[in-house]
Amino acid sequence: MKIIIMGAPGAGKGTHARDISEKYDIPHISTGDILREEVHKGTELGKTAKTYMDSGRLLPDDIIIEIINKRIREDDCKKGYLFDGFPRTIAQAEMLDKVTDLEAVIYLRCSDDIIIKRLTGRRMTTDGKIYNIYFDPPPEDVEVYQRDDDNEETIKERLKVFYDTFGPLMDFYKKKGVFSELKGDDRREIVIKIIFQMLDAIAGA
Ligand code: ADP
Numbered sequence: 001m002k003i004i005i006m007g008a009p010g011a012g013k014g015t016h017a018r019d020i021s022e023k024y025d026i027p028h029i030s031t032g033d034i035l036r037e038e039v040h041k042g043t044e045l046g047k048t049a050k051t052y053m054d055s056g057r058l059l060p061d062d063i064i065i066e067i068i069n070k071r072i073r074e075d076d077c078k079k080g081y082l083f084d085g086f087p088r089t090i091a092q093a094e095m096l097d098k099v100t101d102l103e104a105v106i107y108l109r110c111s112d113d114i115i116i117k118r119l120t121g122r123r124m125t126t127d128g129k130i131y132n133i134y135f136d137p138p139p140e141d142v143e144v145y146q147r148d149d150d151n152e153e154t155i156k157e158r159l160k161v162f163y164d165t166f167g168p169l170m171d172f173y174k175k176k177g178v179f180s181e182l183k184g185d186d187r188r189e190i191v192i193k194i195i196f197q198m199l200d201a202i203a204g205a
Helices: 013-024 031-041 044-055 061-071 075-079 090-099 112-121 152-178 189-203
Strands: 001-007 028-030 081-084 103-110 122-124 131-132 179-183
Touching: 001 013, 001 044, 001 152, 013 028, 013 081, 013 189, 028 031, 028 189, 031 044, 031 061, 044 061, 044 152, 061 090, 090 152, 103 189, 112 122, 112 131, 131 152, 152 179
Parallel strands: 001 081, 001 103, 028 081, 103 179
Antiparallel strands: 122 131
16 A cells, blocks of 8 residues: 655644554655654754754755665555655655555644644654643653754744645646645544545445
């Protein structure tokens, strides 16, 4: 299965992507996670990425396209993949279109007030568990950190960049007949149930 999950920052892409990846046994490819790993390792790519990420801007397409081209050639991608945070521009979508046929593009639509609370309240553990100080506070003995780009100024820029770039991408995938929109505001269990129903129908088709 080849899928994209799209949505504004904080729409829940990463959370649902992990569940989808597990159920359908396909790798979850998050460009944000790949870049954060490079930043963490202190590589040249990581140093470049950090300047963009800290200000909420997108990295140049050629860098992202190279990362994806390399990643999808790995063995685990033979059975499909799930992209999260990619593509973010038409150039990236066109590159992907040349190398693959997508089965579904799922857009999680969320209201702004929920998004702001999810992002400003988001705290995570080093092994990837996500808490939220408003909705799901971490237990006192659990050590959590905040993503460098989850501060108010960068969040504003990330949201602006998302809404500036999303329209053309939505049109691109609508024309291909693979675009579906879901309400991402609801509780995690409700949203993932709907996603699974949709993907089960595609997988069984
Ligand atoms: P979010 O959707 O929460 O903003 P991501 O983890 O997907 O976060 O991305 C974090 C940052 O990484 C982005 O703000 C951007 O700087 C960079 N990035 C991730 N994916 C891409 C991409 N496909 N194209 C360009 N930049 C990207």
